[in-house]
Amino acid sequence: MTHYDYIVIGAGSAGCVVANRLTEDPNTSVLLLEAGNPDTKPEIQIPLDCTTLPGTEVDWGYFSEPEPYLNNRTIFCPRGKVLGGSNQLSIFCFISEAIITIMTTGSHWGIPVGVTRMYCPISRNLRINNAVLPNTTV
Numbered sequence: 001m002t003h004y005d006y007i008v009i010g011a012g013s014a015g016c017v018v019a020n021r022l023t024e025d026p027n028t029s030v031l032l033l034e035a036g037n038p039d040t041k042p043e044i045q046i047p048l049d050c051t052t053l054p055g056t057e058v059d060w061g062y063f064s065e066p067e068p069y070l071n072n073r074t075i076f077c078p079r080g081k082v083l084g085g086s087n088q089l090s091i092f093c094f095i096s097e098a099i100i101t102i103m104t105t106g107s108h109w110g111i112p113v114g115v116t117r118m119y120c121p122i123s124r125n126l127r128i129n130n131a132v133l134p135n136t137t138v
Helices: 013-022 047-052 085-089 092-105 113-130
Strands: 006-009 030-033
Touching: 006 013, 013 030, 013 085
Parallel strands: 006 030
Antiparallel strands: none
């Protein structure tokens, strides 16, 4: 039986960083476990294809519990089942879209203006860094 000093479960972004840091000591042995496969799907490398990845073999297919303030609907929660974890699903495509929706329709949903203003700097950074919202003003 092989002995390990540390076992890191999940080779997502955080798990890989933790395992890497632990192995900086050459006398430390680390086992990094990942349930998913390597990130060999071409769609993982193409940001615009992020919408094709949820619901495939690289996604766990999780849903939230029924949300009482959303008429008991469940919310699809894409989570990466692949080396690199959810980061490989280019999940920021979904997060930034949610921020945009809240900013543009928040008052329609009864979300206080202060809450929508809280998202403005986040969206502005996304737009500047990733060209998420060209030709818009926040």
